[in-house]
Amino acid sequence: CFFFQEELKLYQMLLNVRMKLAQDIGTAPYAICGDQTLRHFAKIRPSTGARLANIDGVNQHFISRYSGTFVQNIAQFSKQLNLSLDDSSGVEDMMSVPKPVNNSLPRNLGDAKFTSWELWQKQEYSFKKIAHFRRAVPIKEQTVISYILDAARDGCEMNWNRFFEETGLTPEIASQIRLAIAKVGSRERLKPIKEELPENITYEMIKIFFAADDLGVLEKTFGNAPTDGSPAQTAESAKPCSHGSEALEKGDPGDPVIISGACDSSAATKRSQTDGTLLSADEPVKKLQKIEEQGTEPTTANVATEDAILELAASRNGVSLEDAVKHFSGSKRESVVEMLESLRCSFAVYMKNGCYLVL
Numbered sequence: 001c002f003f004f005q006e007e008l009k010l011y012q013m014l015l016n017v018r019m020k021l022a023q024d025i026g027t028a029p030y031a032i033c034g035d036q037t038l039r040h041f042a043k044i045r046p047s048t049g050a051r052l053a054n055i056d057g058v059n060q061h062f063i064s065r066y067s068g069t070f071v072q073n074i075a076q077f078s079k080q081l082n083l084s085l086d087d088s089s090g091v092e093d094m095m096s097v098p099k100p101v102n103n104s105l106p107r108n109l110g111d112a113k114f115t116s117w118e119l120w121q122k123q124e125y126s127f128k129k130i131a132h133f134r135r136a137v138p139i140k141e142q143t144v145i146s147y148i149l150d151a152a153r154d155g156c157e158m159n160w161n162r163f164f165e166e167t168g169l170t171p172e173i174a175s176q177i178r179l180a181i182a183k184v185g186s187r188e189r190l191k192p193i194k195e196e197l198p199e200n201i202t203y204e205m206i207k208i209f210f211a212a213d214d215l216g217v218l219e220k221t222f223g224n225a226p227t228d229g230s231p232a233q234t235a236e237s238a239k240p241c242s243h244g245s246e247a248l249e250k251g252d253p254g255d256p257v258i259i260s261g262a263c264d265s266s267a268a269t270k271r272s273q274t275d276g277t278l279l280s281a282d283e284p285v286k287k288l289q290k291i292e293e294q295g296t297e298p299t300t301a302n303v304a305t306e307d308a309i310l311e312l313a314a315s316r317n318g319v320s321l322e323d324a325v326k327h328f329s330g331s332k333r334e335s336v337v338e339m340l341e342s343l344r345c346s347f348a349v350y351m352k353n354g355c356y357l358v359l
Helices: 005-025 035-044 049-053 060-080 088-096 111-121 127-132 141-153 160-167 171-184 190-195 203-215 218-222 244-250 267-275 285-293 306-315 321-327 333-345
Strands: 349-352 355-358
Touching: 005 035, 005 060, 035 111, 049 060, 111 127, 111 141, 127 141, 141 203, 160 203, 160 218, 171 190, 171 203, 171 218, 190 203, 190 306, 203 218, 203 306, 306 321, 306 333, 306 349, 306 355, 321 333, 333 349, 333 355
Parallel strands: none
Antiparallel strands: 349 355
């Protein structure tokens, strides 16, 4: 619906009221009411709970818990902005403006999710821009991504090439995730899968892989690139290996080490040539890792990130606020608290007996 300048200010004020309410009771803002409902409030400006109850999007739960707060704030803010209450023209205006028609939009897709999808797919907004779009307090980019994925699951059209590019899901990463799932043998829990993957592959990428795989778009999008667990062949891996006899012919007569059947560029050969450690080609890679890791100790304090918090909570089957603050000593307490609450609002974690647990 069309907003005058004062009505837009009122809408922004009501967004702040909803955010404060959500923070006070520990829930997500959209769990209180949707953005569209607040737009109706700003346009109509009901003066009583009974009038507010007649507005589309208001249910009995909202009336019993929040109607008094919103009616009071609407009256106060409207007075500050010189706006009249109970504007019947607001009702007529909203009834006269048709809602966007989209045949791909199922009825159960909420306004916030549809808006996020439409801004990304149709307007080509970035995740960050959508997170700040018409919001006094921006939502997390991960929440925007989850909204867009929900729209895709419900049948909305998607530019998957662009989506994978912006989220960092490459054919190689998809292949690694599929291998990890095969090794774990189940998709029910994220933690065991994450433990089989390199650190650069995040929980968010795993969730995106699940959604795309369920929708059958991985093979269509990546084409011939391997996503079935077979390693991609690069120009480097396609080069023929130099076997022991060839290495001897091409190497210097005084070379002290010859590794039979190994490529000249392998980590094992390079290491044996530099420090004299004799390794066979079939020796486990873990031995190399152990050699390289000897004598190295972490010298910096742990810094909190959302992925790191998820890993900590998953590894301990739940973590309290104090334990999380202590573990991430490299971050301020307020930052850890903010990240935990953000994860809870996006339903990545939930609270039970004073601990944050991974969903």
